[in-house]
Amino acid sequence: MxxxxxxxxxxxxxxxxxxxxxxxxxxxxxxxxxxxxxxxxxxxxxxxxxxxxxxxxxxxxxxxxxxxxxxxxxxxxxxxxxxxxxxxxxxxxxxxxxxxxxxxxxxxxxxxxxxxxxxxxxxxxxxxxxxxxxxxxxxxxxxxxxxxxxxxLTRLDENRARAQLAQTLGTPVHTVRRVPIWGNHSATQFPDISHATVAGRPVAPALEQIVGDVPAWLDETFIPRVAKRGAEIIAVRGSSSVASAANATIEHVRDWVRGTDDWTSAGVVSHGEYGVPEGLVSSFPVRSVDGEWQIVEGLELSEWARARIDASVAELLQERETVQALGLL
Ligand code: NAI
Known part of the structure; x- marks a missing residue:
C-alpha cells in the first residue's frame, strides 16, 4: 500500500x-x-x-x-x-x-x-x-x-509535561502516563497530572515526597515550565523547537492511524464534552480507536482543574469570536 x-x-x-x-x-x-x-x-x-x-x-x-x-x-x-x-x-x-x-x-x-x-x-x-x-x-x-x-497538535505539550514529571520523580519517561493537555496550545494550556500514573501507580504520593506542597508546585513550577517551554528552548537554543515538534507530529499521526493503548492528548472538535462549547477545537485526553480519536469521558475534575480548563477554553472562544467578527468564519 x-x-x-x-x-x-x-x-x-x-x-x-x-x-x-x-x-x-x-x-x-x-x-x-x-x-x-x-x-x-x-x-x-x-x-x-x-x-x-x-x-x-x-x-x-x-x-x-x-x-x-x-x-x-x-x-x-x-x-x-x-x-x-x-x-x-x-x-x-x-x-x-x-x-x-x-x-x-x-x-x-x-x-x-x-x-x-x-x-x-x-x-x-x-x-x-x-x-x-x-x-x-x-x-x-x-x-x-x-x-x-x-x-x-498538542502532543508536544504532553511530551514536555511527561518529561518534566519524569525528571522530577527521577524515573524513566516511559513509566509516566496519563498526563493530558486540556484547552488551547498556548500559554493558557492545562497540563493535568490529576490522573497521572508512574509505573502504573498514582503519581501524587511519590510527587508529594519530593516536592512537598503539590498544588503550589503545580501552580508555580510545573504548569508555567510546561506552558513556557517553547520560550525556554528559544532562549537556550537561539531558535524555536523543531525536532521535538516534528517528533510529536509523528507520534500524533502514528497513534491516530494505528491506535493507542492508553490516553494521549490531541486538539479535537468538541461536541460539548466537559462543557467545552461545541465546534471548538480543544485539547482533551483522547484514545485512538479504529482510526478515530475518542475523547476520554467521565473524568472527575477538581474545582481548581475546572477553572484552569475554563480559562483556556475562554481563550479559544475569544479566538473564534475574533475570526467570526472579521467575517472569516
Ligand atoms: P518556519 O518558518 O521554519 O517554516 C514555515 C514554512 O511555512 C516556511 O517555509 C513558509 O514558507 C511556509 N509557509 C508559510 N505560509 C504557507 C502557506 N500558505 N502554504 C504553505 N507553506 C507556507 O517555521 P517552523 O519552525 O517550521 O514552524 C512552523 C509552524 O509550527 C509555526 O507556526 C510554529 O509556531 C508552529 N509550531 C507548532 C507547535 C505545536 O506544538 N503545535 C510546536 C512548534 C512550532
Missing part, C-alpha cells in the same frame, strides 16, 4: 525535520510506502526543492515519489494525511487579531482545497500556530469533510 502525505511549510524547519523521518518509515512503519507532496508558498519553494533533492539522495526504499508545488490543488491531490505546518508567524507590531486573520487567509483556502482534492478519509493535523483555531477554520472551510478529521 502507498499513503499520500501532504506537508505544508515543507521548506521550513519543522518540515525539514519531518520529511526524513517520514521517508524512513517512522510515521507508518516499515511496510507502508509513501508518496510526498510538499506544498509551499513561492518564497519557500527553493528550500522545499532542496529538501526533495536530499530525499532523493537518502535513497529511501519506502519513498515512492516526491512532488514540490505551490498549488494547493496539486498539493492536496489524493492526500490521505495532511500535515499543515506552514503558517504565518507573528510579525513586529502585529496584534493577535491580525495574526488570526492572516492565518485564516491560509487555513480557510487550504481547508477548501482539501475538501476538493484529498482522498475520502483524509486526516488533517494542524501544527502551524495558532493551531487550534487554524484547525477550526480549515474544518469550517472543508465542505463535506467531517470536522473530526481536523485536529491540532
Amino acid at each position: 502507498t499513503t499520500t502525505i501532504t506537508l505544508t511549510g515543507a521548506g521550513g524547519q519543522i518540515g525539514y525535520a519531518l520529511l526524513f523521518r517520514i521517508a524512513a518509515g517512522d510515521l507508518l512503519g516499515p511496510d507502508e510506502k509513501v508518496r510526498l507532496r510538499l506544498l509551499e508558498i513561492p518564497q519557500g519553494l527553493g528550500a522545499a526543492e532542496g529538501a526533495a533533492l536530499e530525499l532523493q539522495d537518502g535513497a529511501f526504499g519506502l519513498l515512492e515519489h516526491v512532488e514540490v508545488t505551490d498549488d494547493a490543488a496539486v498539493g492536496f491531490d489524493g492526500c490521505d494525511l495532511a500535515l499543515l505546518v506552514g503558517a504565518r508567524p507573528r510579525g513586529p507590531g502585529m496584534e493577535r487579531a491580525d495574526l488570526l486573520a492572516a492565518n485564516a487567509g491560509i487555513f480557510g483556502p487550504q481547508g477548501a482545497a482539501i475538501a476538493a482534492n484529498a482522498a475520502a478519509g483524509v486526516r488533517v493535523t494542524v501544527v502551524g500556530n495558532p493551531a487550534n483555531t487554524n484547525a477550526l477554520i480549515a474544518a469550517a472551510s472543508a465542505d463535506g469533510v467531517p470536522a473530526e478529521r481536523f485536529t491540532a
